[in-house]
Amino acid sequence: AQTVTQSQPEMSVQEAETVTLSCTYDTSESDYYLFWYKQPPSRQMILVIRQEAYKQQNATENRFSVNFQKAAKSFSLKISDSQLGDAAMYFCAYSPPTDKLIFGTGTRLQVFP
Amino acid sequence: GAVVSQHPSWVICKSGTSVKIECRSLDFQATTMFWYRQFPKQSLMLMATSNEGSKATYEQGVEKDKFLINHASLTLSTLTVTSAHPEDSSFYICSARPKAGAGFYNEQFFGPGTRLTVL
Numbered sequence: 001a002q003t004v005t006q007s008q009p010e011m012s013v014q015e016a017e018t019v020t021l022s023c024t025y026d027t028s029e030s031d032y033y034l035f036w037y038k039q040p041p042s043r044q045m046i047l048v049i050r051q052e053a054y055k056q057q058n059a060t061e062n063r064f065s066v067n068f069q070k071a072a073k074s075f076s077l078k079i080s081d082s083q084l085g086d087a088a089m090y091f092c093a094y095s096p097p098t099d100k101l102i103f104g105t106g107t108r109l110q111v112f113p
Numbered sequence: 114g115a116v117v118s119q120h121p122s123w124v125i126c127k128s129g130t131s132v133k134i135e136c137r138s139l140d141f142q143a144t145t146m147f148w149y150r151q152f153p154k155q156s157l158m159l160m161a162t163s164n165e166g167s168k169a170t171y172e173q174g175v176e177k178d179k180f181l182i183n184h185a186s187l188t189l190s191t192l193t194v195t196s197a198h199p200e201d202s203s204f205y206i207c208s209a210r211p212k213a214g215a216g217f218y219n220e221q222f223f224g225p226g227t228r229l230t231v232l
Contacts, residue, residue: 033219042225043151043204043206043226044225045208047222095219101208104156105156106155
């Protein structure tokens, strides 16, 4: 069965610093997608970044980047220059093509001024 | 683009009544919509997958007669909680996946959620 594990229930970071959120997954598929979603207190799910498994290059979106290690089945999220608005729950998710999302348990990120 | 709406945003109902929640994709066509349930401080739990024009596929442990899902068009799916009880109180979130070829790389776009409270 496909599973997604986020081993850090909570993380904290100082404003302007860098923080890395961990995610590992288990699958026997070779073609799939990985996502990081942010859920602020409003509870609206917001896509932060995505990675296609066939791409070796790590995805980057402004201050957000991933470290995708396919062989190790690891997909960590790095947030640079952290801002107060980055405080939220972060969910890692896995999906085979045209199939359902499988979410991790989430990491609560606190940002201190 | 890629906006999903949910209505209502919150609802309070009496035990034993039924509640309908609508999920609409506003600016794209969605062949597949998903319904999730989220308890406080927990992750999203997939309840069912609905494809336009066909019966929904329910996840193990989800009662299909209690959570009725209809996906009558490419822009609308509804979740009806029948004979609601206090234990059905939760946050319900829908998502929609655009038609293949729309260039969204298998993404799902999420609605803002509906908070259901059953008294």
